[in-house]
Amino acid sequence: MAKQAGRLIVVSARAPFTGGGENVSRAPGGLVSALLPLMQRARGTWIAAGNDQDATSTSDADFQVIPVSIPSEVRRPWYAGASTGALWPLAHGFVERCRFRRNEARAYLDVNKRVAEVVFATAPLRGTVWVHDYQLALVPALVRARRPDLTIGFFWHVPWPGPEVFRTLPWSKELVEGLLGADLVGLHVPRYATAFAGALQELAIPYEGDGDGLLVANDGRLSRVVACPIGIDVGAWSALGRDANVQANASALRANLGGSRLLLAVDRIDYSKGIVERLEAFERMLEQSSEAREHATLVQIAVPSREMVPAYRALRESVEAAVGRILGRFGSPTRRPVHFFARSYAAEELAAFYLAADVALVTPMRDGMNLVAFEYVATRPGPHGRLVLSTMTGAADVLRGAWLVNPYDEDALQATLSAATLSAETSTDSARMAELKRVVSEVSLDRWTSNFMSQLEQANGLMSHNVVRREVRPRARRAVGSSLTEPITTWMNDLESVEPRRRGV
Numbered sequence: 001m002a003k004q005a006g007r008l009i010v011v012s013a014r015a016p017f018t019g020g021g022e023n024v025s026r027a028p029g030g031l032v033s034a035l036l037p038l039m040q041r042a043r044g045t046w047i048a049a050g051n052d053q054d055a056t057s058t059s060d061a062d063f064q065v066i067p068v069s070i071p072s073e074v075r076r077p078w079y080a081g082a083s084t085g086a087l088w089p090l091a092h093g094f095v096e097r098c099r100f101r102r103n104e105a106r107a108y109l110d111v112n113k114r115v116a117e118v119v120f121a122t123a124p125l126r127g128t129v130w131v132h133d134y135q136l137a138l139v140p141a142l143v144r145a146r147r148p149d150l151t152i153g154f155f156w157h158v159p160w161p162g163p164e165v166f167r168t169l170p171w172s173k174e175l176v177e178g179l180l181g182a183d184l185v186g187l188h189v190p191r192y193a194t195a196f197a198g199a200l201q202e203l204a205i206p207y208e209g210d211g212d213g214l215l216v217a218n219d220g221r222l223s224r225v226v227a228c229p230i231g232i233d234v235g236a237w238s239a240l241g242r243d244a245n246v247q248a249n250a251s252a253l254r255a256n257l258g259g260s261r262l263l264l265a266v267d268r269i270d271y272s273k274g275i276v277e278r279l280e281a282f283e284r285m286l287e288q289s290s291e292a293r294e295h296a297t298l299v300q301i302a303v304p305s306r307e308m309v310p311a312y313r314a315l316r317e318s319v320e321a322a323v324g325r326i327l328g329r330f331g332s333p334t335r336r337p338v339h340f341f342a343r344s345y346a347a348e349e350l351a352a353f354y355l356a357a358d359v360a361l362v363t364p365m366r367d368g369m370n371l372v373a374f375e376y377v378a379t380r381p382g383p384h385g386r387l388v389l390s391t392m393t394g395a396a397d398v399l400r401g402a403w404l405v406n407p408y409d410e411d412a413l414q415a416t417l418s419a420a421t422l423s424a425e426t427s428t429d430s431a432r433m434a435e436l437k438r439v440v441s442e443v444s445l446d447r448w449t450s451n452f453m454s455q456l457e458q459a460n461g462l463m464s465h466n467v468v469r470r471e472v473r474p475r476a477r478r479a480v481g482s483s484l485t486e487p488i489t490t491w492m493n494d495l496e497s498v499e500p501r502r503r504g505v
Contacts, residue, residue: 007127008044009119010035013079013135015048015067031132031157034230034445038453039063047118049075049111049135066122068115077107080309083135086169091134091158092272092366093165097311100170109138112178116142123150128456131182133157138174141181151460153452154182156192157230158368159394163198173203180205180218184459186228186452188369188394193227224459228452229398231443232371237378240351249348250355257339257356259297261421264357266350266372267364268305269316269342274365274390274407275302276315279322279338281413286330286337289418293330296421297337298361299353303344316342354379359386359420362393363407369394373402377440383430386420398443401435 016032016039039046040062047066070078081104089097116139123129123143130153131139140152156179166172176199179185187193190211197214200207206217207225214225240246254262263282267273279300285292302319306312323340330337345353354360360376370393377387377399389395389402396404405416 007124008039008042009123009127009129010039010044010046011048011115011119011129011131011136011139012046013049013083013133015065016046017065034449037446038449045122047115047122049078049115066118068111068118070111070114074107074110076308077101077104078111079135080306082108084306084309087134087137087175088158088272090165090169091161091368093159093161094271094366095165095168097271098168100168105171112136112138113142115139116146119143120146123147125149127151128453129153130155130452130456138178139181141178144181151456152182153184153186153456153459154179155186155228155452157188159366160187160192160195160199162195163202166195166199167202172199176200176203176205177218180216180223182223184452184456185223185225186455187225188227188229189397190227191397192368192394193225196225224455226455228448228455229394229443230369230371230448231440231445232374232378233445234374234378234441236347237351237375238381240348241355241379241381243348243351246348246351247355249352253352253356257297257299258336260295261297261359262357263296263298263359263361263417263421264301264353264376265298265361265363266301266303266353268303269312269319270305271311271315272364272366274363275300275319276322277365277407277410277413278361278363279319279326281410281417282338283322283326283329284410284414285418285421286326288414289422291422292418293337297339299339299341299357301341301343301345301350301353304342350375351379357385359388359417361388361417362395362402363388363390363405363413365390365392365407367393367395371395373399374440374443377433377436380433383433384425385433386425386429387436388416388420398439399436401432401439 012031014031016036035046043062045064045066047068049068049070081099081101085099085104089095115136119129119139120143126149128151129143132155134156137154137156140154143150143152160166169175185196187196193214194211197207197210200214200216208215209225211227213227216223216225265275265278267275269275279298282296282298285296300319300323302316304316320340323338326338327336354376357376360373362370362373362376364370367390373387373389373393373395376385387399387402389399389404390407391404392407396402403416403420405412407413
């Protein structure tokens with residue numbers, strides 16, 4: 001019998017389940033972990049820009065999953081093009097890696113429209129829609145235009161870039177207008193909200209507030225922008241850390257991997273994660289310290305990612321080359337200073353690595369939040385362990401007890417790795433870990449979902465058009481390109497009317 005849909009609609013670029021038949025499994029990633037309990041309670045509907053590997057349901061799911069059919073000729077320029085080739089590097093500050101192409105922007109618009117059309121047809125009257133992440137930033141405005149009865153939330157899971165970076169996006173105004181179709185826009189930390197305010201000022205969109213919260217006037221209505229840090233399922237990770245089998249596996253890992261000081265890094269293979277830079281810092285530590293050469297062992301788990309993109313395949317080759325160089329210089333028949341595992345692990349397997357590691361290295365060049373830092377802290381049952389954390393993560397704004405380091409400062413990165421690896425533990429370390437555990441417990445998945453949904457309910461229908469004009473004062477206008485002065489609907493028509501450029505022979 002078909003399940004009765006509730007009033008909550010979740011929208012994302014990935015479905016919560018993969019596979020089919022008896023091989024259906026939960027998709028990896030923090031977003032699915034965060035939203036599954038909420039969806040099961042709400043008995044809602046999950047709409048996803050699905051692919052052939054996405055499953056529509058599982059036997060124990062208490063909600064519906066609707067995949068949106070995306071033709072391959074549209075999916076690739078949307079996902080590998082506009083999303084991965086433009087918005088991802090833009091959000092992470094890698095402007096030199098951004099690729100802005102009109103045909104990819106057209107595909108981005110196409111997919112967002114397809115997803116929005118499914119929302120139109122699916123959402124109940126006065127229902128709630130929660131859209132997720134940069135791949136679907138136009139969906140709120142597209143849905144709002146057709147379904148003003150809906151309460152719409154959006155969460156941007158990656159960093160929000162500063163205005164000097166954001167202005168390089170040819171369709172920056174349209175992206176922001178797309179987001180402002182939502183009643184509530186969520187970002188991880190206040191400095192991202194401050195950066196969002198910079199984009200609003202750049203585009204002459206009226207607003208009030210600061211990093212603690214913005215009130216934005218657009219198209220005769222108000223939207224709120226708030227900082228709402230995501231967390232993890234603390235209870236689940238803590239339970240894994242206390243599990244006897246996990247503890248036994250952790251002891252076996254320490255015995256098999258070698259070295260009396262074990263360092264651990266867990267990342268997707270992505271240039272934003274700083275894997276090569278971390279390996280080079282570890283290599284310099286081995287060069288300069290005989291103690292490190294004798295005792296320090298680095299385990300780098302690197303989950304393959306976006307392997308259809310040539311730049312990501314090249315990055316994996318660079319990582320493997322750095323690992324090979326370290327082994328060639330410092331390895332021996334009886335000593336392996338670095339272990340490289342290019343695969344994903346189940347939660348219980350990761351928990352064993354977290355328990356085994358003396359030091360966790362979370363040093364991306366830029367990251368929206370980074371939940372590995374939270375998982376490491378939550379899994380460890382006692383006061384021991386050190387977390388080296390990049391200041392370029394959203395997590396650094398929350399986990400102040402970590403060993404914070406700027407990953408762009410090569411000397412500081414190496415020095416911090418050395419100190420965290422080789423210095424003796426003190427009572428300060430125990431106090432740091434206690435503080436980290438307190439914060440991780442407070443910034444939980446349940447709190448994130450309940451906080452956002454509560455604020456979304458409050459944000460819906462804040463004020464009338466006339467009140468907006470009185471309450472929100474426009475900021476000084478900056479000169480912007482002519483392509484940014486048109487409303488989103490005009491931009492859509494413009495994109496759709498332009499023929500794709502012909503390839504040269």
